[in-house]
Amino acid sequence: MSTPAIACSALVKDYGEKRAVAGIDLEVRAGSCFGLLGPNGAGKTTTVEMLEGLHSPTSGTIRLFGLSWGQHRDHALRERIGVQLQDTQLADKLHVDEVLTLFRSFYPKGRSTDELLRLLDLEAERHQQYSRLSGGQKQRVAVATALVGTPELLFLDEPTTGLDPRARQSLWKVVERFRGEGGTVLLTTHYMEEAAALCDEIAVMDHGKIIASGTPRSLVDGLGDVQFLEFDTSESLDETALTALPVVESVEHRGQHYRVRLDRSLSALSSALSEIDRQKATPIGLSTHQATLDDVFIHLTGRALVAESTPP
Numbered sequence: 001m002s003t004p005a006i007a008c009s010a011l012v013k014d015y016g017e018k019r020a021v022a023g024i025d026l027e028v029r030a031g032s033c034f035g036l037l038g039p040n041g042a043g044k045t046t047t048v049e050m051l052e053g054l055h056s057p058t059s060g061t062i063r064l065f066g067l068s069w070g071q072h073r074d075h076a077l078r079e080r081i082g083v084q085l086q087d088t089q090l091a092d093k094l095h096v097d098e099v100l101t102l103f104r105s106f107y108p109k110g111r112s113t114d115e116l117l118r119l120l121d122l123e124a125e126r127h128q129q130y131s132r133l134s135g136g137q138k139q140r141v142a143v144a145t146a147l148v149g150t151p152e153l154l155f156l157d158e159p160t161t162g163l164d165p166r167a168r169q170s171l172w173k174v175v176e177r178f179r180g181e182g183g184t185v186l187l188t189t190h191y192m193e194e195a196a197a198l199c200d201e202i203a204v205m206d207h208g209k210i211i212a213s214g215t216p217r218s219l220v221d222g223l224g225d226v227q228f229l230e231f232d233t234s235e236s237l238d239e240t241a242l243t244a245l246p247v248v249e250s251v252e253h254r255g256q257h258y259r260v261r262l263d264r265s266l267s268a269l270s271s272a273l274s275e276i277d278r279q280k281a282t283p284i285g286l287s288t289h290q291a292t293l294d295d296v297f298i299h300l301t302g303r304a305l306v307a308e309s310t311p312p
Helices: 044-051 074-078 096-104 113-119 135-147 165-180 192-198 216-221 239-243 266-278 293-301
Strands: 006-015 018-028 033-037 059-064 081-084 153-157 184-189 201-206 209-214 226-232 248-254 257-263 284-290
Touching: 006 044, 018 044, 018 201, 018 209, 033 044, 033 192, 044 059, 044 153, 044 184, 081 135, 096 113, 096 135, 113 135, 135 153, 135 165, 153 165, 165 184, 165 192, 184 192, 192 293, 201 216, 201 293, 209 216, 209 293, 216 293, 226 266, 239 248, 239 266, 248 266, 257 266
Parallel strands: 033 184, 033 201, 081 153, 153 184
Antiparallel strands: 006 018, 006 059, 201 209, 226 257, 226 284, 248 257
């Protein structure tokens, strides 16, 4: 059995009286993409920064490639990893190519500046000062600095925050190419679509704990054979009557927004809509969808992930 790229056990991090990470266990297979999902403040970044060796845990163990931080192997470990922080601060007056050339000088081997500029679609920004870049461009430069040393393990902390849809898709291709070459990725994100597209396995974090883990498919399938009906209405629905339908599993509402969980069939959808019509309610923005990772998060936490996140 091969050594995991990442293995941590009973990992805890306290900041004074606040417990940011509350005893988590993780194992990431070499060559896989592992996603940590959760809202801002869930403990994702703190966890990743401990794995990267930036902070020491309050308690628990961390091993990368079977090695621990603080055992006289830190320099060798850092040469094997690439790190893109959630908030990367670089010298404002340096041009993009100068930033990449500087980072390349830190490693005995790695990618050339020209290769990185092509890889991250930054050729047009080659001679731009870092301070003059957009937020999305700065994010791509940060990912380029993480890839410069041809790492075996890549840490990406919210890599597509601030990117437009085209740039996000472009970065996804970079991650897929890195994995295709045998690399391992640990990705934090609050975009469920991103996790579903890139990750072999995911762990859902909330309040410093892992509340569920598995493949994206297994987590979605864990909800059962269901679909969701969502709409707004200014009328007050009789939720008891709606829930009494055999095809309806649950009804949630916040303000004027209703979310109905029901069997995955056209007849179930028809029954629910007929009951809403019988109650003379006018649904606005009516939509239906099969279960997704967003629904998994709502099921686990009782709230939507996107509501607590910054939209791309």
